[in-house]
Amino acid sequence: MKGPLRRIITRTTMLVAVVAVVATAAAALPLLQAVDVSAARAAVATQADRLAAASADARNAVVAGLSALSDPDALVALVDADGSVHGSAASLVDAQVREQVTAGADVSTTVHRDRAAFAVEARPLAGGGAVVVAQDLHRVRSLGVDILGRVGLALAIGFAAAAVAALIASRRLSRPLAGLAAAARRIAGGDRRIVFSASPVDEIRDVERSLEAVGAALAHSESRQREFLLSVSHELRTPMTAIRGYASALRDGLVPPSRLAEVGETLDAEAARLSAFTDDLLALARLEADDFPIRPRDVELRALLADAEAAWKAAADTAGVAVVVDAGADAAVTTDPLRVRQVVDGLVENALRVSAAGTRIRLDVVADADGAVISVADTGPGLSDDDLAHAFERGVLRDRYRDVRRVGSGLGLSIAARLTERLDGRISAHAGAHGGTVFRIALPPAIRGSEAAGPE
Numbered sequence: 431m432k433g434p435l436r437r438i439i440t441r442t443t444m445l446v447a448v449v450a451v452v453a454t455a456a457a458a459l460p461l462l463q464a465v466d467v468s469a470a471r472a473a474v475a476t477q478a479d480r481l482a483a484a485s486a487d488a489r490n491a492v493v494a495g496l497s498a499l500s501d502p503d504a505l506v507a508l509v510d511a512d513g514s515v516h517g518s519a520a521s522l523v524d525a526q527v528r529e530q531v532t533a534g535a536d537v538s539t540t541v542h543r544d545r546a547a548f549a550v551e552a553r554p555l556a557g558g559g560a561v562v563v564a565q566d567l568h569r570v571r572s573l574g575v576d577i578l579g580r581v582g583l584a585l586a587i588g589f590a591a592a593a594v595a596a597l598i599a600s601r602r603l604s605r606p607l608a609g610l611a612a613a614a615r616r617i618a619g620g621d622r623r624i625v626f627s628a629s630p631v632d633e634i635r636d637v638e639r640s641l642e643a644v645g646a647a648l649a650h651s652e653s654r655q656r657e658f659l660l661s662v663s664h665e666l667r668t669p670m671t672a673i674r675g676y677a678s679a680l681r682d683g684l685v686p687p688s689r690l691a692e693v694g695e696t697l698d699a700e701a702a703r704l705s706a707f708t709d710d711l712l713a714l715a716r717l718e719a720d721d722f723p724i725r726p727r728d729v730e731l732r733a734l735l736a737d738a739e740a741a742w743k744a745a746a747d748t749a750g751v752a753v754v755v756d757a758g759a760d761a762a763v764t765t766d767p768l769r770v771r772q773v774v775d776g777l778v779e780n781a782l783r784v785s786a787a788g789t790r791i792r793l794d795v796v797a798d799a800d801g802a803v804i805s806v807a808d809t810g811p812g813l814s815d816d817d818l819a820h821a822f823e824r825g826v827l828r829d830r831y832r833d834v835r836r837v838g839s840g841l842g843l844s845i846a847a848r849l850t851e852r853l854d855g856r857i858s859a860h861a862g863a864h865g866g867t868v869f870r871i872a873l874p875p876a877i878r879g880s881e882a883a884g885p886e
Contacts, residue, residue, distance in 0.1 A: 439603055443596030450592070451585045470565050471549045475538065477504060478563040482553035489561060493517045504565055505548070511558030519564040522548050531560035540567075606634045613641050622649035672700045724852055726877045729767045731795040731802055732760040738774050739793060742782070750787030753778060761797035764876035769849050770804070773857070776846045777806040777869045784810030801855075801874040809866040813859065818867075821859040822847035854878055 481489050493506045497518040507517030509531060515523045522541045527550065530537050537552035541564070552562045606629050613624050624645040626638040676693050679685050685693050735755045746753045774793070781791045789809040796803050813821060822843050843859075846869075850857040855873040862868050 437600075439600035440596045443599060444593055447589050447592030447596065451589050454588075455582075455585060467549070467567060470567055471538065471551070474504070474549045474551045474563050474565045478551040478553045478561060481506065481561045481563065482555060486557075493561075504563055506564075507562040509552070509560040509562060515562075517562070519550075519562050522550055522564045523552070523562050527552055527562070531562070532558075537562075610634070610637055610641065613638075617641065617645050617648065622646070622652070670704065673697055673704070724766045724769065724877060726764050726766050728762060728764055729770065730760055730762050731770070731804060731873075732758070734767055734771060735774065735793040735795060735804070738771060738778060741775070742778050746782060746791070749782060749785070751782060751785045752790035753782075754790055754792055756792055756794040758794065759797065761795045761802035763802050763873050765853055765855075765873055766877070769853055770871075770873070773846045773849045773853075773871055774804065774806065776842045776849075777871075780842050781806060781808035781810065781867075784808060786810070801872065804871040804873070805868055806871075807862055807866060807868040809862065809864065812861060812865055813867050815861075818859045818861065822857065 481492060484492070489508070493508050493516075496504065496506050497516075505517070505519035505522065507515050507519035507523055509515050509523060509528060511532075513528060513532060515528065522543060524541065527537050527539065527541075531552040531554050534554045536554070537550065539550050541548045541550050547567045548564045549567055550562065550564045552560050554560045609626070613626070617624060622645045624642050626642065629635045629638060676685070676697055680693065732755065739753050739755050742753045778791060778793075785791060785808050792805075792807045794805045794807075796805075847857050850871055850873075853873060854877050855871055857872075858870050860868045860870065
């Protein structure tokens with residue numbers, strides 16, 4: 431069925447009511463017929479008993495009077511002691527009935543004549559012979575039309591009551607569902623303040639709570655996105671302001687030759703900041719795309735960490751920080767080495783930003799039954815328990831510590847988390863045993879569905 435829920439409920443209930451009425455009528459008709467037959471046979475038996483108990487003159491008078499009628503309600507006959515039969519019911523007294531009744535037995539049977547069925551009751555008389563009373567069952571059943579009409583009226587009233595109940599039920603059931611649909615449309619239209627009065631129906635109440643939760647989650651997410659966009663716009667505006675300011679000064683000849691090198695370094699640094707920020711945004715956007723390429727192959731992870739150590743050595747030496755790979759057994763997995771290296775580089779860059787001179791950043795890998803775990807540990811200021819719980823959410827740590835210590839774009843850890851997810855792995859943040867923070871990347875032995883990886 432298609433259409434509004436109210437109409438569907440009404441149609442369904444009406445259909446059920448029709449089926450119930452038809453089934454009731456089908457069951458009641460044979461029952462009424464059986465009651466008719468039983469009532470007719472009881473009436474005929476009573477008449478036969480009364481005639482048998484009456485005097486001979488009264489009995490003969492009744493038989494003669496009924497036999498004289500052209501269309502009597504009841505047929506009667508007398509069986510003489512010699513076996514002869516006379517009266518309106520004579521044709522219904524066959525040899526078997528005559529034999530039984532003359533033998534002194536009561537007879538109760540049904541005799542069929544000319545496509546009609548007759549209830550026949552015969553009673554032996556004290557002086558010999560018998561009295562027979564018969565009733566046309568068809569005529570008795572015709573008397574049940576009135577009863578059938580009343581039953582039909584009762585069924586019609588029941589159907590009407592069911593129709594009214596269907597209308598009321600459809601209205602009551604569809605009203606909360608219509609409210610749910612309206613609330614869903616409001617959410618789709620941007621309204622996040624969805625509050626329901628609790629429905630008495632458990633399932634509807636569960637959906638109401640779910641929609642309220644969806645609205646609240648969307649409101650929270652959109653609030654975080656707005657904060658993130660404001661933060662992004664601020665971060666983009668700062669280097670752009672510096673670049674435009676110096677560009678205008680150079681254009682107007684306000685920068686003396688002696689400061690050209692200094693201005694050039696400032697412009698280069700601000701342009702690098704702007705480039706790094708836009709690169710992070712592009713990387714995050716690509717991670718949201720379904721066609722982000724993953725190219726797995728067999729990878730020796732300790733060799734990969736050694737390459738990362740060599741790549742970061744110059745930047746680490748400049749900051750007075752050592753990047754070292756702990757000695758240990760190697761671990762091999764089937765994964766995308768470029769993406770793993772991208773995650774490690776992001777974590778090393780993050781660690782280098784918060785590490786003081788004279789400290790070190792440790793890289794390590796350990797093989798286990800579930801694959802391998804890479805760890806990147808620093809000895810920086812560390813993170814609180816709440817920080818660790820929200821470390822991979824966009825911009826959370828940046829917003830908390832932007833006025834306290836050096837921070838990046840706020841996207842690095844989020845990018846690392848999404849990359850690890852694409853590698854079928856898990857990333858987590860922990861407090862270091864001796865201060866600082868330890869990031870762990872758990873990689874499976876092989877990427878699921880690696881053969882479906884798309885092109886770059």
